[in-house]
Amino acid sequence: MRFKDKRAVVTGAASGLGRAVARRLAAEGAAFVALIDRDGKGLAETATGMKDAAVPFVCDVSNPKETDTAWAEIGGRGGIEVLVTAAGILGPACSVAECEPDDWDQVFAVNVRGTYLAVRAAVPLMRRGGGGAIVTFGSTAGLAGSSILGPYSASKGAVVLMTRSLAHSLAPDGIRVNCVCPGSIETPMLDATFASAGDAAARNARAGAMKARHPIGRFGKAEEVAAAVLFLASDEASFMTGVAMPVDGGRLA
Numbered sequence: 001m002r003f004k005d006k007r008a009v010v011t012g013a014a015s016g017l018g019r020a021v022a023r024r025l026a027a028e029g030a031a032f033v034a035l036i037d038r039d040g041k042g043l044a045e046t047a048t049g050m051k052d053a054a055v056p057f058v059c060d061v062s063n064p065k066e067t068d069t070a071w072a073e074i075g076g077r078g079g080i081e082v083l084v085t086a087a088g089i090l091g092p093a094c095s096v097a098e099c100e101p102d103d104w105d106q107v108f109a110v111n112v113r114g115t116y117l118a119v120r121a122a123v124p125l126m127r128r129g130g131g132g133a134i135v136t137f138g139s140t141a142g143l144a145g146s147s148i149l150g151p152y153s154a155s156k157g158a159v160v161l162m163t164r165s166l167a168h169s170l171a172p173d174g175i176r177v178n179c180v181c182p183g184s185i186e187t188p189m190l191d192a193t194f195a196s197a198g199d200a201a202a203r204n205a206r207a208g209a210m211k212a213r214h215p216i217g218r219f220g221k222a223e224e225v226a227a228a229v230l231f232l233a234s235d236e237a238s239f240m241t242g243v244a245m246p247v248d249g250g251r252l253a
Contacts, residue, residue: 012087014042131174167242183248
């Protein structure tokens with residue numbers, strides 16, 4: 001019960017890693033978990049089993065007007081101690097040089113601006129309460145280049161450096177900022193990576209090649225990433241800030 005009576009916000013909570021984190025926070029005692037995502041149906045599914053802790057907000061994390069509205073209501077309900085920015089999109093499967101400008105802008109709008117807007121809204125609420133913990137979502141693709149997912153890799157690299165900058169600027173306020181960097185995890189986003197390869201043979205080939213990059217010999221599970229996130233957000237990680245932690249089955253070893 002590391003989060004007993006604490007208040008948290010999770011973006012990208014409608015599925016995948018965000019859903020796993022939100023449910024784990026509730027299971028460990030969080031009294032209030034604001035769930036932010038543009039998928040209202042997915043948010044309702046996430047909230048199932050979270051008892052009274054879940055408070056959903058249908059919101060596009062890249063839209064300042066929508067985020068301001070959601071965060072105004074969150075702030076009106078009290079301060080927060082934890083922010084997890086799990087919202088993200090994969091974008092096109094291409095190199096940076098082959099990416100169309102509109103696709104590039106969309107990837108950065110969700111993955112980078114969405115993270116920035118959430119942090120911008122959360123920090124005053126954390127300062128009001130004397131501190132807190134922020135966990136952003138990078139990726140192993142943000143720590144090492146990707147020929148398949150060039151725009152995604154660039155956006156996640158930006159999140160990693162944003163995290164480190166925030167760790168410096170917010171430490172005097174008692175706010176720790178760390179980044180979790182998943183490898184290939186069994187989520188809808190991983191399925192989309194396979195689907196972008198083409199026909200069944202190409203999809204299977206891509207899946208096999210990606211699995212082979214992980215020395216542990218399998219893809220990760222959402223619950224394993226959620227465990228790392230909750231550690232970084234908890235008092236057990238009280239001397240950690242500015243960290244980009246891979247959860248990748250040894251991929252970057």
